[in-house]
Amino acid sequence: MSTIDLLREAIRAKLPDLDMVLAWGGDDPLRASPLFIRTESDLENLAAPHLYVSNLAVNLYSLRSKKIGLVVKGCDSRSVIQLLKEGLIARPSLYIFGLPCEGVVDAAKINREIPDAGRATGLAVRSGRVMVQTPENEHILDLDAVLADRCLRCRYPNPLIYDQLIGEAIPVGEIPDLYQDLDEFEALSLDARHDFWMETMRRCVRCYACRNACPLCVCKAHCVADSREPHWLTLETNVSQKWFFQVLHSMHLAGRCTECGECERACPMGLPILLMRRKLNREIRELFGYEAGLDLMTTPPLSTFSIEEENIAEREL
Amino acid sequence: MSLVFLARENLPAWIGRLYQDMAVFAPMTINGVAAFRALGQDEIPDLSRIPASSPKAAVFPQTETLFTFTSRKHADDLSQVDIDLSYHLAEVPRVILGARPCDARGLKLMDPVFGGKVKDPYYLARRERTIIVSQACAMPDRACFCPGTGGGPYDPAGSDLLLLPVADGWLAQGLTEAGEKLLAQDLFTPAGDREPEAQSLKDKAEAYLAQAPDMRGAEQAFENLFKDEAFWDQATAGCVRCRICAYLCPACTCFNITDEESGLKGERIRTWDHCMSYMFTQEASGHNPRMQKAFRMRNRIGHKFCYYPQLHGGTVSCTGCGRCVRACPSGIDIRRIVESMKRKGA
Numbered sequence: 001m002s003t004i005d006l007l008r009e010a011i012r013a014k015l016p017d018l019d020m021v022l023a024w025g026g027d028d029p030l031r032a033s034p035l036f037i038r039t040e041s042d043l044e045n046l047a048a049p050h051l052y053v054s055n056l057a058v059n060l061y062s063l064r065s066k067k068i069g070l071v072v073k074g075c076d077s078r079s080v081i082q083l084l085k086e087g088l089i090a091r092p093s094l095y096i097f098g099l100p101c102e103g104v105v106d107a108a109k110i111n112r113e114i115p116d117a118g119r120a121t122g123l124a125v126r127s128g129r130v131m132v133q134t135p136e137n138e139h140i141l142d143l144d145a146v147l148a149d150r151c152l153r154c155r156y157p158n159p160l161i162y163d164q165l166i167g168e169a170i171p172v173g174e175i176p177d178l179y180q181d182l183d184e185f186e187a188l189s190l191d192a193r194h195d196f197w198m199e200t201m202r203r204c205v206r207c208y209a210c211r212n213a214c215p216l217c218v219c220k221a222h223c224v225a226d227s228r229e230p231h232w233l234t235l236e237t238n239v240s241q242k243w244f245f246q247v248l249h250s251m252h253l254a255g256r257c258t259e260c261g262e263c264e265r266a267c268p269m270g271l272p273i274l275l276m277r278r279k280l281n282r283e284i285r286e287l288f289g290y291e292a293g294l295d296l297m298t299t300p301p302l303s304t305f306s307i308e309e310e311n312i313a314e315r316e317l
Numbered sequence: 318m319s320l321v322f323l324a325r326e327n328l329p330a331w332i333g334r335l336y337q338d339m340a341v342f343a344p345m346t347i348n349g350v351a352a353f354r355a356l357g358q359d360e361i362p363d364l365s366r367i368p369a370s371s372p373k374a375a376v377f378p379q380t381e382t383l384f385t386f387t388s389r390k391h392a393d394d395l396s397q398v399d400i401d402l403s404y405h406l407a408e409v410p411r412v413i414l415g416a417r418p419c420d421a422r423g424l425k426l427m428d429p430v431f432g433g434k435v436k437d438p439y440y441l442a443r444r445e446r447t448i449i450v451s452q453a454c455a456m457p458d459r460a461c462f463c464p465g466t467g468g469g470p471y472d473p474a475g476s477d478l479l480l481l482p483v484a485d486g487w488l489a490q491g492l493t494e495a496g497e498k499l500l501a502q503d504l505f506t507p508a509g510d511r512e513p514e515a516q517s518l519k520d521k522a523e524a525y526l527a528q529a530p531d532m533r534g535a536e537q538a539f540e541n542l543f544k545d546e547a548f549w550d551q552a553t554a555g556c557v558r559c560r561i562c563a564y565l566c567p568a569c570t571c572f573n574i575t576d577e578e579s580g581l582k583g584e585r586i587r588t589w590d591h592c593m594s595y596m597f598t599q600e601a602s603g604h605n606p607r608m609q610k611a612f613r614m615r616n617r618i619g620h621k622f623c624y625y626p627q628l629h630g631g632t633v634s635c636t637g638c639g640r641c642v643r644a645c646p647s648g649i650d651i652r653r654i655v656e657s658m659k660r661k662g663a
Contacts, residue, residue, distance in 0.1 A: 028459075028648060031648065032648070033555060033649070034555040058557060108349060118367065118459060119458050203347065203352060206379075207560040208560055213557050213646045220558070221595035226595075228575075234577040235586065236577060237588065262646070266557075268369055270369075272348070
């Protein structure tokens with residue numbers, strides 16, 4: 001049986017015990033949408049696995065009073081672990097279908113590669129190639145050129161938490177994330193980095209899609225960015241307010257962010273904002289030897305403290 | 318009105334001349350995303366893609382100062398304070414270049430909101446000084462549905478000048494006096510026999526959009542479904558309550574007004590608001606009549622496809638530009654919501 005058939009049958013079997021199952025569906029050939037499966041007929045709308053781009057864990061906090069089935073890729077499973085670890089959701093109300101993932105395609109990259117991608121009628125992935133059909137053309141792209149960035153450095157294609165694994169786990173070697181993108185950026189001068197972020201913020205429309213698509217951003221309506229009392233941010237859409245918000249968002253995710261990339265994927269302006277989260281994650285890794293969402297036992301470093309931190313020489317400051 | 322031809326290589330020179338007399342708002346592409354902005358000198362827009370944002374900010378900026386205020390304490394009695402107010406209205410003429418026909422119609426939909434019974438001087442000062450140069454859509458995409466809202470990929474409504482794409486440039490069609498004036502340049506040459514080429518692209522674009530669902534006439538269906546919570550719950554299930562759909566929409570007009578002050582000085586500003594956010598209807602008492610996102614989506618759909626058309630002769634407050642569909646991180650498609658509303662609420 002194909003992965004999608006295995007998944008469909010697994011969901012069908014568990015559906016009677018659950019309020020709903022969150023998976024991916026829809027008719028967009030370049031990306032699947034969240035699919036809320038409540039009845040068996042909804043199962044007909046399941047999309048193909050290479051389109052499972054979004055992280056469905058974003059819905060868990062607001063659905064925490066329900067009995068939810070959730071399909072997770074390896075990267076998504078880390079968000080679930082982090083939410084559980086922070087006590088934001090409860091394990092008993094969750095049934096997890098773990099889906100070993102070979103990578104998902106990034107519609108934004110396809111749009112950059114192909115001028116008429118917006119007219120695509122179909123997409124197929126075969127032996128390292130992606131075929132995109134439009135009314136006028138058939139385009140063939142290298143899969144690596146259009147895989148989501150996070151897939152290119154993926155270390156966890158297999159879910160780290162699940163009740164049921166769909167298909168076989170994917171063998172995975174040791175692939176360290178060397179943060180090459182960050183190294184290249186940090187090699188620029190301070191002025192160049194400043195200019196880069198100011199220009200990026202100029203294009204930001206302050207739509208909060210980055211915040212709201214983030215599975216770990218659970219404050220929602222109580223976000224400091226929306227608060228009028230206290231009045232931390234103004235409602236102006238100038239560069240300084242937008243920069244303030246982006247820095248706040250990144251700081252609040254330090255040691256919590258699993259780098260699922262949903263902030264960047266959701267951005268309607270295509271801004272490279274994951275880079276900021278990665279910067280803080282590397283700091284956390286170097287200071288505390290910690291990565292978010294890998295296990296249920298450890299405590300996130302910013303949720304605790306040691307009298308003397310091993311890698312922070314407080315007394316020498 | 319006769320057509321004239323603008324060669325693609327003459328576009329920068331034309332923009333350069335426009336730039337001398339007015340602010341030019343046009344789409345710039347960065348990292349594969351085209352968005353409207355006020356061009357700097359010698360910046361050349363990208364007219365090849367459907368812009369991710371609408372050009373409405375040229376007449377309805379995301380943030381605008383209504384007035385500034387300064388408090389002055391009396392030196393002899395510090396409890397006495399005078400307040401100085403100052404404001405100014407936009408004076409700089411502007412041109413929106415590379416709007417799509419759906420964008421031009423979007424501005425037409427905003428006009429009765431800001432220029433109807435109540436006249437909004439800030440909006441009108443900009444609007445009256447704005448010339449709209451639209452580019453017809455030879456390559457609509459699968460998110461487009463303008464014919465379903467009463468428009469079309471070559472619809473001239475609301476534009477001062479319409480550029481019809483041909484292989485090596487555009488045929489320009491002046492639609493108003495202001496638009497015609499922009500053509501009085503040696504950069505434009507007679508169109509000769511190019512019209513059939515433009516016509517053939519128009520026919521193809523219209524054929525591509527022939528299946529667009531009709532978004533009009535849903536007023537009664539909406540009212541019938543108003544209390545159907547399950548319907549609105551399902552329609553909104555994936556929504557993450559961001560503001561993309563309203564901010565990219567060429568027809569959304571809701572705004573907020575706040576005082577942003579520091580010390581004795583401040584500004585009263587108007588900023589875009591968004592109906593999917595919790596704060597939209599949060600009352601000072603703490604009560605929120607639209608607690609759930611489903612109710613907020615109901616309001617969003619109702620506003621566009623029931624309340625607005627009831628006030629404006631059946632015209633929906635949506636131009637089928639497809640921007641909300643393209644950019645929604647959860648893949649929510651407003652066409653599917655209205656279609657199922659018409660089906661279930663019939």
